[in-house]
Amino acid sequence: xxxxxxxxxxxxxxxxxxxxxxxxxxxxxxxxxxxxxxxxxxxxxxxxxxxxxxxxxxxxxxxxxxxxxxxxxxxxxxxxxxxxxxxxxxxxxxxxxxxxxxxxxxxxxxxxxxxxxxxxxxxxxxxxxxxxxxxxxxxxxxxxxxxxxxxxxxxxxxxxxxxxxxxxxxxxxxxxxxxxxxxxxxxxxxxxxxxxxxxxxxxxxxxxxxxxxxxxxxxxxxxxxxxxxxxxxxxxxxxxxxxxxxxxxxxxxxxxxxxxxxxxxxxxxxxxxxxxxxxxxxxxxxxxxxxxxxxxxxxxxxxxxxxxxxxxxxxxxxxxxxxxxxxxxxxxxxxxxxxxxxxxxxxxxxxxxxxxxxxxxxxxxxxx
Ligand code: G6P
Numbered sequence: 001x002x003x004x005x006x007x008x009x010x011x012x013x014x015x016x017x018x019x020x021x022x023x024x025x026x027x028x029x030x031x032x033x034x035x036x037x038x039x040x041x042x043x044x045x046x047x048x049x050x051x052x053x054x055x056x057x058x059x060x061x062x063x064x065x066x067x068x069x070x071x072x073x074x075x076x077x078x079x080x081x082x083x084x085x086x087x088x089x090x091x092x093x094x095x096x097x098x099x100x101x102x103x104x105x106x107x108x109x110x111x112x113x114x115x116x117x118x119x120x121x122x123x124x125x126x127x128x129x130x131x132x133x134x135x136x137x138x139x140x141x142x143x144x145x146x147x148x149x150x151x152x153x154x155x156x157x158x159x160x161x162x163x164x165x166x167x168x169x170x171x172x173x174x175x176x177x178x179x180x181x182x183x184x185x186x187x188x189x190x191x192x193x194x195x196x197x198x199x200x201x202x203x204x205x206x207x208x209x210x211x212x213x214x215x216x217x218x219x220x221x222x223x224x225x226x227x228x229x230x231x232x233x234x235x236x237x238x239x240x241x242x243x244x245x246x247x248x249x250x251x252x253x254x255x256x257x258x259x260x261x262x263x264x265x266x267x268x269x270x271x272x273x274x275x276x277x278x279x280x281x282x283x284x285x286x287x288x289x290x291x292x293x294x295x296x297x298x299x300x301x302x303x304x305x306x307x308x309x310x311x312x313x314x315x316x317x318x319x320x321x322x323x324x325x326x327x328x329x330x331x332x333x334x335x336x337x338x339x340x341x342x343x344x345x346x347x348x349x350x351x352x353x354x355x356x357x358x359x360x361x362x363x364x365x366x367x368x
Contacts, residue, residue, distance in 0.1 A: 010355045012156035024200040025150035026165040048180045056083040058105035061159040065166040067236035072330040076178040086113035096124035104130045107162035108364040109137025202325040206338040217346035225252040230278035237333035241340035248348040258291040271299035279306045280332040
């Protein structure tokens with residue numbers, strides 16, 4: 001078993017560290033001469049032009065990819081997008097027709113609710129596209145189209161490299177569709193495609209500086225609860241960061257949008273409450289800085305996560321800070337999640353939790 005873990009103590013850490021390579025395998029075969037090529041896609045330009053609505057449906061961590069995708073698709077395609085958890089989607093009588101594209105995201109390709117959502121979408125005549133990691137799984141077989149995340153086997157229950165590679169496939173699809181629809185300028189397309197190609201290398205950079213995160217975890221692993229706040233894609237990434245922490249460390253945590261703080265959760269902030277503020281979205285940095293001041297005024301201890309260009313400003317605002325490389329806004333969760341996966345891991349490890357097999361959770365939920 002030790003050999004299988006490639007020298008790492010847990011599969012989760014191995015898989016966290018494999019992310020740059022998994023991203024490379026997922027992205028590089030699909031970009032040729034600076035152009036996105038999705039050979040495996042049957043969806044034609046005519047099909048794409050017909051689409052008037054997109055639903056993104058998944059469970060758990062895959063659903064959190066959908067949360068990012070909503071922002072990315074709306075920005076790049078200027079089209080209404082809805083993201084829903086599969087167990088809600090399948091019972092809500094969704095509005096589906098042949099102009100609807102339903103994107104199904106699943107690492108295993110076997111999650112019961114996700115599979116049922118796919119079948120419902122197909123039954124009602126929607127076009128379906130699945131993003132799946134396990135080759136030949138049921139969801140991969142039944143969807144009209146499938147794009148694989150070449151993450152390799154993911155063993156740890158808490159998903160890490162599947163999340164990162166699913167995000168990469170979302171960016172690939174969004175950019176591909178944007179080109180077909182002409183919703184981006186040539187210059188924007190080129191810039192974003194280049195940024196996507198650089199993602200593996202930047203992921204490596206975001207994962208370095210691990211000792212800082214480990215030290216930070218050592219200061220707070222006894223916390224009873226924590227709050228993650230963010231706006232826009234930083235909020236979407238907060239959802240996943242909060243899930244990682246609660247899955248493996250059993251610390252109660254919540255993710256909130258910065259703007260909603262005043263509408264409830266600020267009442268829970270006391271002397272010493274830990275708040276992790278995701279502030280990578282440059283255009284919203286000022287709003288987040290104001291939120292940090294609000295929670296600090298009530299005694300919170302704040303870790304601010306931002307891109308390098310805001311490092312100086314963050315110093316005067318948060319108690320702790322961590323920087324990640326700058327990428328186009330809609331890709332920021334690919335950077336910000338990496339130190340937060342590490343944080344969850346270190347906290348769980350310091351608490352002595354069973355990291356790869358957390359209590360009550362399963363890798364693949366094949367019953368409803
Ligand atoms: C389970 C796993 C999660 C995963 C979710 C969806 O809850 O523990 O890590 O995100 O299922 O799984 P899927 O295979 O459909 O992505």
